[in-house]
């Protein structure tokens with residue numbers, strides 16, 4: 198089967214022929230239909246994150262159909278549409294028992310992070326790694342939900358915004374478009390910030406109340422002139438944005454860290470202390486949050502913004518488009 202592989206210290210993925218995974222009695226072989234490309238892929242390429250093995254097949258937003266199943270698999274049938282939950286916790290640690298698989302101290306699997314993910318024609322998983330989808334669902338469009346929307350739900354659950362809170366989504370893209378909609382569902386007033394007017398137009402269509410182009414405007418002055426914000430979801434995570442966050446937050450505000458660029462941040466604790474600013478960090482999402490994302494999608498209460506579908510062979514070009522900030526939503530690799 199064709200797959201895209203990341204080798205250590207290589208700047209491009211290699212498209213190679215690799216064996217189709219063999220399944221045991223407890224596993225399912227999934228024919229991948231769609232796999233979204235997340236910004237995290239660039240963090241691996243740039244060595245901001247280390248993969249658990251090299252070469253690795255990245256890709257953690259994976260949707261497909263059940264192609265083969267082991268004899269012990271009871272809850273899924275052939276041709277069922279499924280979405281991959283990209284963590285498989287140990288099931289034994291306190292975090293797993295508490296439904297926080299994303300914090301498992303000894304994860305068995307993290308598809309696309311420590312073991313092979315979905316930029317390949319087939320992937321194997323256990324039935325417990327999969328969420329069964331409705332038969333009539335658009336399998337190609339739903340794939341990015343597995344990280345983009347689910348990560349947004351996790352951030353929302355961590356930040357706990359309340360009715361009429363003023364929230365800023367700083368850096369709109371896959372997760373940011375989800376956060377705009379989720380915070381609107383919570384009854385918040387949403388500010389969106391981006392350097393790109395096209396992304397801000399999409400943000401507005403999704404319900405953003407106030408848009409700020411950070412290329413043309415001084416975001417700190419603008420937000421402060423409008424009364425500041427109570428919550429900032431920082432999807433950039435640079436020294437500059439975090440410094441700005443602390444200036445823009447109202448007293449007792451919450452800074453929610455989701456994005457990162459690998460740089461160190463210089464913060465004076467006094468600026469946090471005198472304003473009682475809380476810093477909240479988010480990683481991934483729980484399985485429950487993924488199921489919640491699927492329910493919202495089924496109920497048509499959330500939209501997934503897709504820039505384009507593309508073929509696996511073009512993945513390096515797609516990654517460059519994402520790196521340059523030119524993707525207006527997710528780019529999704531589509532398989533036949």
Ligand SMILES: [Zn+2]
Pocket residue numbers: 235236237257344345
């Ligand atoms: Zn992701």
Ligand SMILES: [Zn+2]
Pocket residue numbers: 286287288289290291292293294300301302303304
């Ligand atoms: Zn665990």
